[in-house]
Amino acid sequence: MSGEKKEYPKEHIDLYQQIKWNGWGDTRKFLHQLKPSGTIAMTTPEVSSVPLPSLRGFIKKELTLPGEEDKPFVLDETPALQIENIHVDPPKQYPEFVRELKAFFLPDQLKDDKLARITHTFGKSLRDLIRVRIGQVKNAPDLIVLPHSHEEVERLVQLAHKYNVVIIPMGGGSNIVGAIEPVSNERFTVSIDMRRMNKVLWVDRREMTACIQVGIMGPELEKQLHKQGVSLGHDPDSFEFSTLGGWLATCSSGHQSDKYGDIEDMAVSFRTVTPTGTLELRNGARSGAGINYKHIILGSEGTLGIITEAVMKVHAVPQAVEYYGFLFPTFAHAVSALQQIRSSEVIPTMIRVYDPEETQLSFAWKPSKGAVSEFTSAMVKKYLHYIRSFDFKNVCLSIIGFEGPKKVVDFHRTSVFDILSKNAAFGLGSAPGKTWAEKRYDLPYIRDFLLDHNMWVDVAETTVSYANLQTLWKDAKQTFVKHFKDQGIPAWICAHISHTYTNGVCLYFIFASKQNENKDMAQYIEAKKLMTDIIFKYGGSLSHHHGVGYEHVPWMTRYATRGWINVYRSLKETIDPKDICNPRKLIPTIKEENNKEPFLFDVVNVKYPKL
Numbered sequence: 171m172s173g174e175k176k177e178y179p180k181e182h183i184d185l186y187q188q189i190k191w192n193g194w195g196d197t198r199k200f201l202h203q204l205k206p207s208g209t210i211a212m213t214t215p216e217v218s219s220v221p222l223p224s225l226r227g228f229i230k231k232e233l234t235l236p237g238e239e240d241k242p243f244v245l246d247e248t249p250a251l252q253i254e255n256i257h258v259d260p261p262k263q264y265p266e267f268v269r270e271l272k273a274f275f276l277p278d279q280l281k282d283d284k285l286a287r288i289t290h291t292f293g294k295s296l297r298d299l300i301r302v303r304i305g306q307v308k309n310a311p312d313l314i315v316l317p318h319s320h321e322e323v324e325r326l327v328q329l330a331h332k333y334n335v336v337i338i339p340m341g342g343g344s345n346i347v348g349a350i351e352p353v354s355n356e357r358f359t360v361s362i363d364m365r366r367m368n369k370v371l372w373v374d375r376r377e378m379t380a381c382i383q384v385g386i387m388g389p390e391l392e393k394q395l396h397k398q399g400v401s402l403g404h405d406p407d408s409f410e411f412s413t414l415g416g417w418l419a420t421c422s423s424g425h426q427s428d429k430y431g432d433i434e435d436m437a438v439s440f441r442t443v444t445p446t447g448t449l450e451l452r453n454g455a456r457s458g459a460g461i462n463y464k465h466i467i468l469g470s471e472g473t474l475g476i477i478t479e480a481v482m483k484v485h486a487v488p489q490a491v492e493y494y495g496f497l498f499p500t501f502a503h504a505v506s507a508l509q510q511i512r513s514s515e516v517i518p519t520m521i522r523v524y525d526p527e528e529t530q531l532s533f534a535w536k537p538s539k540g541a542v543s544e545f546t547s548a549m550v551k552k553y554l555h556y557i558r559s560f561d562f563k564n565v566c567l568s569i570i571g572f573e574g575p576k577k578v579v580d581f582h583r584t585s586v587f588d589i590l591s592k593n594a595a596f597g598l599g600s601a602p603g604k605t606w607a608e609k610r611y612d613l614p615y616i617r618d619f620l621l622d623h624n625m626w627v628d629v630a631e632t633t634v635s636y637a638n639l640q641t642l643w644k645d646a647k648q649t650f651v652k653h654f655k656d657q658g659i660p661a662w663i664c665a666h667i668s669h670t671y672t673n674g675v676c677l678y679f680i681f682a683s684k685q686n687e688n689k690d691m692a693q694y695i696e697a698k699k700l701m702t703d704i705i706f707k708y709g710g711s712l713s714h715h716h717g718v719g720y721e722h723v724p725w726m727t728r729y730a731t732r733g734w735i736n737v738y739r740s741l742k743e744t745i746d747p748k749d750i751c752n753p754r755k756l757i758p759t760i761k762e763e764n765n766k767e768p769f770l771f772d773v774v775n776v777k778y779p780k781l
Contacts, residue, residue: 186343192302338752341384347719437468438482472752522570663681
């Protein structure tokens, strides 16, 4: 059975063909300017050209240097190259390896055309997008393989080990730390696109577990689970364009982690194909039999092998789903409320807090709702300003969510709302929660628009204790803006709290600037180093949910002692003796560690300074 070739549906279009090769997300969804007004609008598969009337003014205000406010604001055009104008070196040839592959895989499972190779070269980091937009595709994989089953992955990995072929697993391709990028063209390289392995294999309603092929994308996963009355409840920002395997491989976290936990809390067991054999665990509620082996694979980013199937905890599709908006007078008020909620016995499904700058972005991001809505909004602002003494330069928007049986939701909502009220929060009702639920995956589309207009945006995220949270937040923002404005470069930064724990939170920064004609990638590298060093200054984690790739490798010996690095290095050498599994990711090489070889972070650059 395992050797039987099965035809894939002829009408099928692979997912990599439906996602932007030079930007984020759906090819049919994008921001653009309306002529002649210049108003920024959003087009989606459902509706065309929805105006966002405040967004252009917001960009002008935040990315204009002091003293230049009265100058005309021009959005320079810096479009990406067309794919037909991008040169990609032809794939290397390896007849013996490919001949054996073809004996086991269908022709439709092997791709080496330009689109396939480009879309499997990069993730979606700023560094990735800048390079692909200017046509700098240096180390494209030589072949893309799309397996259908665990057995096919086993055969592929065996052949790769036999012929010393590099293999890099790819899920949705949304990674932003360089985790899926080939870093050398010295060896024949295969990108293993897992997205045809997209089925829920079984659901056990008694134990509330499900066995799932890990190439399944977020929306399809929930669709299949819902048919059987259950849900995983893992909902990262990349949900629409990421896979279960990617979540496991990068130790992902989702919006609803406050209630359902992070991906490691949901994972029961999984099958992992390595060059020296398949690793499997028994399913069960818990085991105290030595090391928790699943944590060796969780977060390993394909450096030890390929995860193929996972048994995950699931829960019943919630009877009630309620999300609400609140305004806090200051970030300090919001943090105080979060601490009190997390120390109580009542935890919402999700607690999300935007700092003042990101709150202003969320307001600017909204389409116009008409005269009545605008009038109501104005009246609320007057009430908050004159009666409640809110300063709108400091207000913080928060979205609070509850899911579960109706009685449980009612109890949790009442208890949490009482804590919010004691911390001066003003309730905005369910409308902001509904808007957030509808638009929660859309923010990355702004980055594409900025890149099209001579600007850039990037992110940094960490887990930080409550004791250091506000100090880190203030220092990072002040230092970042000063660093760039001292160079005459406009800069903007905001932050939000996306996940909460009893001992801290995930603090997520978004920062932007105009591109400097002579220092395009230098600005990015400066910003990334600056933010990471500040995070370490206050005891923050290197990453909460973005993983390591090669972007965070220079800091790994500050995150983990050399002893732990050596433990992982020995494990890698045992499981993957030829180093075919996603080389130079996750930990530094011995040469990098001893300063005899530069980190990829420092040398992966662009040929040209401007898009």
